Amino acid sequence: MTDNPTSTPLCHLDELSDPGSKGILYQGQKLFAVRQGHQVFVYENRCPHRGIPLEWTPDNFLDSSGKLIQCATHGALFLPDSGECVSGPCSGEYLRQLACTVRAGQVWLV
Numbered sequence: 001m002t003d004n005p006t007s008t009p010l011c012h013l014d015e016l017s018d019p020g021s022k023g024i025l026y027q028g029q030k031l032f033a034v035r036q037g038h039q040v041f042v043y044e045n046r047c048p049h050r051g052i053p054l055e056w057t058p059d060n061f062l063d064s065s066g067k068l069i070q071c072a073t074h075g076a077l078f079l080p081d082s083g084e085c086v087s088g089p090c091s092g093e094y095l096r097q098l099a100c101t102v103r104a105g106q107v108w109l110v
Contacts, residue, residue: 009106010042016107019080021061021069026109031098032061033107034069034080040107041080042100047071049090069095 010024016035023045024031030045030053045053045061049071055061056072063070068086069078076088083095099110 009108010100011107013040013102013105013107016040019062019066020059021055022059023055023061032059033100034061036067036080039081040100040102041083042098042107042109043069043083044096044098046096047073047076047090048085048093048095049074049076049088 010026011022011033016022016033018035018037021032021034024033031042032045032055034041045055047054050073052073054069054071061069063077069080071088074089076085076090078085078095083097085091085093101108101110
């Protein structure tokens, strides 16, 4: 993460519970943010298995434990910090991660 954020924040940090997730539409691109403690990760909202959106319902990208990202269609599970699929039909593949930073209570792409 760097200190050169884009000119527009993706969301306010307080919009993300801990743990939590939030869908974001940024310049026509479907993204989502995941918060785990003091860390925030941003991904493209697209499963590598079928290329479809991941969420169960709006802003619901995590499994019932709140520890893993889960694809609603086939149940693939991904690590929040790397986007690696650790279980499911795309095991070993990765979500597309976008670099982000938290500054002044907001999440920014870098």
